[in-house]
Amino acid sequence: MPKEKSDKLQNIYVLVLKAERFGWKTKNKKEVKHRKQLGERKMNFLRRVISPSSRSQVSQFANRSFKITQNHYGSIAQPTPSSLIHGIHQFHCPDVVGILAKLSDCIASREGNILSADIFVPDDNHVFYSRSEFLFDPAKWPREQMDADFSNLAKKFNAMKSVVRVPDIDPKYKISILASKQEHCLVDLLHGWQDGRFPIHITSVISNHERGPNTHVIRFLERHGIPYYYLPMTKENKREKEILDIVGDTDFLVLARYMQVLSGDFLKSYKKDIINIHHGLLPSFKGSNPSKQAFDAGVKLIGATTHFVSEELDSGPIIEQLVERVSHRDNLRTFIQKSEDVEKRCLAKAIKSYCELRIFPYEANKTVVFRS
Numbered sequence: 158m159p160k161e162k163s164d165k166l167q168n169i170y171v172l173v174l175k176a177e178r179f180g181w182k183t184k185n186k187k188e189v190k191h192r193k194q195l196g197e198r199k200m201n202f203l204r205r206v207i208s209p210s211s212r213s214q215v216s217q218f219a220n221r222s223f224k225i226t227q228n229h230y231g232s233i234a235q236p237t238p239s240s241l242i243h244g245i246h247q248f249h250c251p252d253v254v255g256i257l258a259k260l261s262d263c264i265a266s267r268e269g270n271i272l273s274a275d276i277f278v279p280d281d282n283h284v285f286y287s288r289s290e291f292l293f294d295p296a297k298w299p300r301e302q303m304d305a306d307f308s309n310l311a312k313k314f315n316a317m318k319s320v321v322r323v324p325d326i327d328p329k330y331k332i333s334i335l336a337s338k339q340e341h342c343l344v345d346l347l348h349g350w351q352d353g354r355f356p357i358h359i360t361s362v363i364s365n366h367e368r369g370p371n372t373h374v375i376r377f378l379e380r381h382g383i384p385y386y387y388l389p390m391t392k393e394n395k396r397e398k399e400i401l402d403i404v405g406d407t408d409f410l411v412l413a414r415y416m417q418v419l420s421g422d423f424l425k426s427y428k429k430d431i432i433n434i435h436h437g438l439l440p441s442f443k444g445s446n447p448s449k450q451a452f453d454a455g456v457k458l459i460g461a462t463t464h465f466v467s468e469e470l471d472s473g474p475i476i477e478q479l480v481e482r483v484s485h486r487d488n489l490r491t492f493i494q495k496s497e498d499v500e501k502r503c504l505a506k507a508i509k510s511y512c513e514l515r516i517f518p519y520e521a522n523k524t525v526v527f528r529s
Contacts, residue, residue: 274288
């Protein structure tokens with residue numbers, strides 16, 4: 158038999174074996190019976206034309222473990238090497254020739270395999286931004302050696318930033334959440350953390366609003382052993398020194414509708430990133446009650462903005478913005494409901510992007526965000 162025809166028959170044989178193994182997906186009993194009969198006829202024919210030795214090899218291949226991965230064209234089956242794990246590298250340096258080649262060589266030299274690479278070089282500024290995802294075998298590329306390799310690369314290119322993260326090995330980000338009375342964003346983050354949507358460890362929740370022992374939030378926090386700090390505040394005393402003592406060992410802070418302004422002294426003392434959700438599309442509708450401002454203005458699109466906190470109110474670098482359409486049929490109640498929903502999604506998306514090393518500072522007050 159010609160080789161091309163033999164290979165084609167073997168491929169059919171694999172498909173039929175798979176169909177027998179996983180079943181025919183239909184609820185119609187007659188259709189199931191018809192397909193099984195058709196499958197049996199194909200199998201009998203294929204068994205006659207494929208040699209026993211080839212049949213054994215093909216059967217072995219058909220029973221291998223497969224992982225289904227999504228791409229833009231649908232699902233494709235790929236073998237899953239159990240020893241490989243996932244790494245992420247974030248790089249920011251002056252733009253020169255050969256950076257990407259050296260990054261690729263660094264990963265390939267340790268038998269790693271690049272899965273994706275995002276690159277941005279602004280037209281008017283000679284700086285290089287990149288984010289790479291790769292697979293590697295930790296037995297061949299130990300975590301300490303990986304740090305050393307990327308550190309050498311950072312020195313070679315005078316990098317402003319070089320961060321590598323291995324989610325399966327590295328500790329989760331330690332965060333503290335600050336919230337006031339409104340708790341839709343807080344509750345969404347707590348449930349997202351519980352469901353494993355974020356690689357974070359919540360060390361505490363801090364609020365200027367007292368919550369009773371039988372409230373949903375307090376019961377949730379007690380069940381999971383997360384401390385809740387109620388710090389009543391006045392205009393003269395924002396309890397910032399106490400907050401700093403609580404959050405000193407965190408990696409970053411999240412303001413989940415925290416209605417207090419952090420001072421410049423607090424920002425200088427903390428020295429790490431603080432992510433805030435603003436219930437409006439900045440730079441429009443700054444300050445208090447932006448939902449009411451937008452409703453009174455008769456807008457047709459509402460939104461939310463997640464940004465880094467800076468000394469100037471609601472003016473830090475924007476990380477994420479999402480919008481929702483509204484109309485004249487919305488009253489203030491439905492308007493606010495839609496606004497709260499988009500706030501939750503916007504904050505969750507920004508935190509996920511931050512943990513996945515997708516965000517870079519850019520120019521004085523902007524960000525580069527590589528989308529997932």
